[in-house]
Amino acid sequence: MSSGDDQRVPILTARGLVKRFGRVAALVGSDLELYPGEVLGVIGDNGAGKSSLIKCISGAMVPDEGEIELEGRPVHFKRPHDARAAGIETVYQTLAVAPALDIASNMFLGRERRRSGPLGNLLRMLDKSGMRRDARLTIQDLGIGTVQDITQAVETLSGGQRQAVAVARAAAFGSKVVILDEPTAALGVKESGLVLQLIRDLRARGLPVILISHNMPHVFEVADRIHIQRLGRRVAVVTPQSHTMAEAVAIMTGAVTVDNAA
Numbered sequence: 001m002s003s004g005d006d007q008r009v010p011i012l013t014a015r016g017l018v019k020r021f022g023r024v025a026a027l028v029g030s031d032l033e034l035y036p037g038e039v040l041g042v043i044g045d046n047g048a049g050k051s052s053l054i055k056c057i058s059g060a061m062v063p064d065e066g067e068i069e070l071e072g073r074p075v076h077f078k079r080p081h082d083a084r085a086a087g088i089e090t091v092y093q094t095l096a097v098a099p100a101l102d103i104a105s106n107m108f109l110g111r112e113r114r115r116s117g118p119l120g121n122l123l124r125m126l127d128k129s130g131m132r133r134d135a136r137l138t139i140q141d142l143g144i145g146t147v148q149d150i151t152q153a154v155e156t157l158s159g160g161q162r163q164a165v166a167v168a169r170a171a172a173f174g175s176k177v178v179i180l181d182e183p184t185a186a187l188g189v190k191e192s193g194l195v196l197q198l199i200r201d202l203r204a205r206g207l208p209v210i211l212i213s214h215n216m217p218h219v220f221e222v223a224d225r226i227h228i229q230r231l232g233r234r235v236a237v238v239t240p241q242s243h244t245m246a247e248a249v250a251i252m253t254g255a256v257t258v259d260n261a262a
């Protein structure tokens, strides 16, 4: 099945994205569609342009050419804040957490809550207890029971726990789209399972998710459709029903070519 057969209206569309760094072309005319309530897997070899593609969508990179539409309206994100304000929450491959801050502060980084009344309005005092309470609830919801203390500095967490905090933050704040770039790369089996479950929960809540991963079993387990990126562009869209993992990998590496890129 190609995405071109799809009669649904995408919530997010990217068309013809180009991004060059001097002589290196990260994206050479890349498209992407994300439909409401779906999990879109994105696979591709190292350097295929997966991170660049989602950075353009999440405002971390400004494309040289191409268009992005959110709910049918053109958007021009200049920085990650713009995309977050529009409801697109991203966990980057290189984790954007502030190691010296505690878990609750990391969860509310850039969107700190002030205390109500003059304490907040005039003295700019933060609602620390409220933020801690909500951070604890979110972590509990996620089932990351291995995090013992919400006031623990993130630098004292294990790599996997850090990743889990970043995923929890995205899940808590993404209102339209959640993008996860290699969310399970540093995670153990149990934690990976929790993140995959979280992705399913987000989908059940109607929130579409873009999952970039090198882990084929993970992608085939949760994705509704799989976007295959190769040499800076999308070369195919497959589904776990239409293709086996081996077939998807053959397309990814160029061993097999397909004609359903559109």
Ligand SMILES: Nc1ncnc2c1ncn2[C@@H]1O[C@H](COP(=O)(O)OP(=O)(O)OP(=O)(O)O)[C@@H](O)[C@H]1O
Residues within 6 Å of the ligand: 021, 024, 025, 026, 027, 044, 045, 046, 047, 048, 049, 050, 051, 052, 053, 093
């Ligand atoms: N800031 C940058 N400066 C120069 N080149 C870059 C930059 N960002 C990406 N590139 C180049 O663009 C290409 C695509 O990189 P990108 O990170 O998007 O790949 P990827 O598919 O996410 O790879 P991986 O699977 O290793 O994460 C690579 O050749 C990379 O070196």
Ligand SMILES: [Mg+2]
Residues within 6 Å of the ligand: 050, 051, 052, 093, 181
């Ligand atoms: Mg990448």
